[in-house]
Amino acid sequence: xxxxxxxxxxxxxxxxxxxxxxxxxxxxxxxxxxxxxxxxxxxxxxxxxxxxxxxxxxxxxxxxxxxx
Numbered sequence: 001x002x003x004x005x006x007x008x009x010x011x012x013x014x015x016x017x018x019x020x021x022x023x024x025x026x027x028x029x030x031x032x033x034x035x036x037x038x039x040x041x042x043x044x045x046x047x048x049x050x051x052x053x054x055x056x057x058x059x060x061x062x063x064x065x066x067x068x
Contacts, residue, residue, distance in 0.1 A: 009062045016058045024054040 028050040035041060 009064055013058055013062055013064060017055055020054050020058070024051060027053055 028048075031050040032041065032047060035046060041047065
């Protein structure tokens, strides 16, 4: 039964990512704009550090593992 519950949570996670993916992109865009106007962008890591913000919030809400 535990496996079915985990499967259901991962299905919800996948669907949620599909729905909020554009919001994650917009959030990252706003954060990068603020960084560019303040201290400046130093490298690729600056551009991608906020790309999974909402995805991580969904993982935490569902209680999923946050490993690789």
